[in-house]
Amino acid sequence: MSTERTTLERVEAGLARRRRKELLFKLTGMFATAIGVVFLGVFFTTLIVKGSSAFQQTFLKLDIELSEAVLAPDGELDVRYADFDGLVRTALRAQLPEATSRVDRRALYRLVSVGASYQLRDLVATNPELVGTTQTLWVPASSNVDMFIKGDIDAEADEALRPLSDQQISWIRSLDEAGRIDMRFNSALFSNGDSREPELAGIKGAVMGSFYMLLVTITLSFPIGVAAAIYLEEFAPKSRWSDLIEVNINNLAAVPSIVFGLLGLAVFINWMGLPRSAALVGGLVLTLLTLPVIIIASRAAIKAVPPSIREAALGLGASKMQVVFHHVLPLAMPGMLTGAIIGMSRALGESAPLLMIGMVAFIVDVPGGFTDPATALPVQIYLWADSPERAFTERTSAAIIVLLGFLLVMNFAAVILRKRMERKW
Amino acid sequence: MTMTAMTETSTDNPEPIPAPVTGSSKEVPVSREIVLPAYPGQHTELGEKTVGNVTCDNPFMIAEDVNVYYGDNHAIQHVSLEIGKKQVIALIGPSGCGKSTFLRCLNRMNDTIETARVTGLITLDGEDIYRKEQDPVALRARVGMVFQKPNPFPKSIYDNVAYGPRIHGLAVDRAELDNIVFSSLERAGLLKEVKDRLDEPGTSLSGGQQQRLCIARTIAVNPEVILMDEPCSALDPIATARIEDLMDELSEDYAIVIVTHSMQQAARVSKRVAYFHLGLLVEVDETNKIFTNPQHKLTEDYITGRIG
Ligand SMILES: Nc1ncnc2c1ncn2[C@@H]1O[C@H](COP(=O)(O)OP(=O)(O)OP(=O)(O)O)[C@@H](O)[C@H]1O
Ligand SMILES: [Mg+2]
Numbered sequence: 001m002s003t004e005r006t007t008l009e010r011v012e013a014g015l016a017r018r019r020r021k022e023l024l025f026k027l028t029g030m031f032a033t034a035i036g037v038v039f040l041g042v043f044f045t046t047l048i049v050k051g052s053s054a055f056q057q058t059f060l061k062l063d064i065e066l067s068e069a070v071l072a073p074d075g076e077l078d079v080r081y082a083d084f085d086g087l088v089r090t091a092l093r094a095q096l097p098e099a100t101s102r103v104d105r106r107a108l109y110r111l112v113s114v115g116a117s118y119q120l121r122d123l124v125a126t127n128p129e130l131v132g133t134t135q136t137l138w139v140p141a142s143s144n145v146d147m148f149i150k151g152d153i154d155a156e157a158d159e160a161l162r163p164l165s166d167q168q169i170s171w172i173r174s175l176d177e178a179g180r181i182d183m184r185f186n187s188a189l190f191s192n193g194d195s196r197e198p199e200l201a202g203i204k205g206a207v208m209g210s211f212y213m214l215l216v217t218i219t220l221s222f223p224i225g226v227a228a229a230i231y232l233e234e235f236a237p238k239s240r241w242s243d244l245i246e247v248n249i250n251n252l253a254a255v256p257s258i259v260f261g262l263l264g265l266a267v268f269i270n271w272m273g274l275p276r277s278a279a280l281v282g283g284l285v286l287t288l289l290t291l292p293v294i295i296i297a298s299r300a301a302i303k304a305v306p307p308s309i310r311e312a313a314l315g316l317g318a319s320k321m322q323v324v325f326h327h328v329l330p331l332a333m334p335g336m337l338t339g340a341i342i343g344m345s346r347a348l349g350e351s352a353p354l355l356m357i358g359m360v361a362f363i364v365d366v367p368g369g370f371t372d373p374a375t376a377l378p379v380q381i382y383l384w385a386d387s388p389e390r391a392f393t394e395r396t397s398a399a400i401i402v403l404l405g406f407l408l409v410m411n412f413a414a415v416i417l418r419k420r421m422e423r424k425w
Numbered sequence: 426m427t428m429t430a431m432t433e434t435s436t437d438n439p440e441p442i443p444a445p446v447t448g449s450s451k452e453v454p455v456s457r458e459i460v461l462p463a464y465p466g467q468h469t470e471l472g473e474k475t476v477g478n479v480t481c482d483n484p485f486m487i488a489e490d491v492n493v494y495y496g497d498n499h500a501i502q503h504v505s506l507e508i509g510k511k512q513v514i515a516l517i518g519p520s521g522c523g524k525s526t527f528l529r530c531l532n533r534m535n536d537t538i539e540t541a542r543v544t545g546l547i548t549l550d551g552e553d554i555y556r557k558e559q560d561p562v563a564l565r566a567r568v569g570m571v572f573q574k575p576n577p578f579p580k581s582i583y584d585n586v587a588y589g590p591r592i593h594g595l596a597v598d599r600a601e602l603d604n605i606v607f608s609s610l611e612r613a614g615l616l617k618e619v620k621d622r623l624d625e626p627g628t629s630l631s632g633g634q635q636q637r638l639c640i641a642r643t644i645a646v647n648p649e650v651i652l653m654d655e656p657c658s659a660l661d662p663i664a665t666a667r668i669e670d671l672m673d674e675l676s677e678d679y680a681i682v683i684v685t686h687s688m689q690q691a692a693r694v695s696k697r698v699a700y701f702h703l704g705l706l707v708e709v710d711e712t713n714k715i716f717t718n719p720q721h722k723l724t725e726d727y728i729t730g731r732i733g
């Protein structure tokens with residue numbers, strides 16, 4: 001054989017090396033993907049394992065005598081001052097008569113949530129005719145009972161180190177044996193505002209706060225963002241100024257969100273005098289935050305409209321405005337809406353700027369408007385994650401699940417919208 | 426002059442452009458920069474006038490010493506040309522010679538290109554179309570345009586044709602609009618094919634049908650001049666033949682300016698032919714004269730296939 005190598009031989013000589021490189025690259029890619037998937041899996045599993053129990057809550061069955069003597073001592077029923085607490089306690093004592101000393105009784109009362117008397121009050125307020133009867137009711141147990149039933153408190157542990165005494169545990173067991181303890185759907189989680197008592201704490205206040213904020217954000221940022229994008233893409237003369245604006249908008253999209261919070265604090269609260277902790281201010285700050293995202297997405301969508309469509313319309317004698325509103329906007333709309341939804345989901349998950357404008361306060365009432373003190377879902381998560389009680393830990397995870405659910409729905413909506421509005425040309 | 430030499434000319438080599446075969450015998454040193462300009466009888470210092478006859482009876486649009494610059498690129502140089510009423514004029518020439526650029530001057534589509542600058546005088550029916558008071562929107566209603574690639578709007582067939590009349594307020598009621606749409610489709614030879622599917626998107630038609638839809642859309646505005654930039658380049662011979670027939674019919678009412686790369690098409694549809702070369706208008710004449718007896722060497726080279 002001659003020393004001259006043919007082309008084929010040269011190619012074949014290099015082939016093994018090429019294949020090796022390809023394989024290595026493929027493996028690296030698979031490894032990277034696998035790591036991502038594993039982390040995601042761990043994240044979701046821990047979240048669900050920790051959070052799913054919060055959707056269930058322990059209830060106690062009590063036979064409560066709505067005695068007229070207690071509720072209306074002067075013959076007049078006033079639900080604001082009536083001693084519902086006393087009724088609940090009486091029922092509890094009747095259930096477990098062995099607790100006689102003051103200390104024992106106090107330990108006994110701690111088995112039931114203060115929510116029980118609120119529940120009783122609401123019941124009597126809506127049905128005053130029940131006064132004088134005895135009602136069998138399921139009332140919320142205290143969070144410690146709840147934790148014990150869910151297996152989060154170890155009965156074998158040192159008594160001094162757990163929140164329930166041996167006595168209380170034996171009471172719970174006897175109630176359980178009597179069929180007076182049950183796990184039910186935790187509707188309080190969705191119908192209550194925040195509370196110091198974990199078993200009464202809910203996310204409704206935070207959800208409504210987030211809702212009002214997003215309403216402000218979308219009504220401001222979408223029209224402003226789209227108008228700015230149209231102006232910059234279609235009308236603004238190309239100059240050093242427009243370049244400068246473009247660079248700044250892109251930079252703005254990368255500014256840490258907490259900076260927007262500081263800006264909001266300085267401008268909206270200190271200078272314009274808007275109320276602290278209000279959804280209105282939160283919405284304004286999130287508008288600043290999402291505006292660059294929407295402008296960038298909208299400009300990309302406008303750029304993607306084929307120039308031939310513009311030329312066709314211009315050639316027919318359409319004015320610039322008509323070209324934009326009759327042709328460019330309808331074609332760019334799916335992209336713009338997708339951008340808006342992505343901006344909104346970013347706004348929904350944002351917490352740092354809200355801390356700066358006082359939306360981190362402990363607020364029990366569900367906000368009823370834009371200027372009411374409010375908090376937001378991610379901030380609520382932050383607040384609960386900060387609470388030491390075990391019962392708040394599971395609620396933190398539950399709130400995260402709800403937040404992720406909202407985000408999932410929004411991103412899904414973006415996909416569907418894009419699919420439905422996409423037109424071929 | 427051989428083909429290789431010509432190719433060099435087009436690649437920025439200041440190869441002198443050869444003198445006409447007949448006509449002026451004086452050797453003019455010609456560079457790529459400024460040459461061959463001028464209105465009939467009018468010579469610039471360096472140049473020589475366009476060969477043939479740039480005038481016509483009954484001119485409707487007149488271009489006089491038109492220059493177009495894209496930034497520093499002098500894309501159209503001292504072009505003067507008359508466009509007659511009820512007549513088809515074909516613009517031919519090698520790629521990049523400025524046919525589209527000149528065409529787009531006639532309805533001010535160049536206004537939409539930021540770097541483009543147009544000088545000289547272009548009149549429509551005696552009025553300067555670049556004068557201050559002239560609204561380009563109104564001009565484009567009078568000078569319609571059909572593009573190289575069919576570009577129907579992503580709307581229904583009906584809405585495509587109705588769009589122009591709608592924005593210009595040409596129809597007072599739905600019946601009149603229907604009338605305009607149907608007659609335009611009829612004249613574009615498309616009505617038979619689409620009358621049962623007017624609600625379907627214009628983009629669902631075949632390429633040839635789409636181009637006829639675009640023509641229908643243009644004539645629905647009832648323009649006085651129609652500009653066509655290689656309207657058949659994306660079409661098969663059958664669709665091309667239909668559109669050529671259509672041009673024949675339309676030329677009874679409109680002035681038509683068509684850019685084409687097909688000598689045969691130019692020969693079939695046009696009454697006059699203008700040959701462009703590197704931004705210069707080299708020769709203009711009656712179609713049969715250009716194809717049987719070109720005056721300029723460049724024209725001859727081009728139509729015999731030596732440049733292209
Ligand atoms: N939008 C533009 N910006 C800058 N230069 C341009 C632009 N359009 C065309 N030109 C330049 O102007 C010259 C003429 O272009 P034009 O499109 O008029 O050629 P054409 O004769 O239509 O060619 P073709 O037959 O390939 O369509 C070319 O050199 C081209 O590079
Ligand atoms: Mg062209």
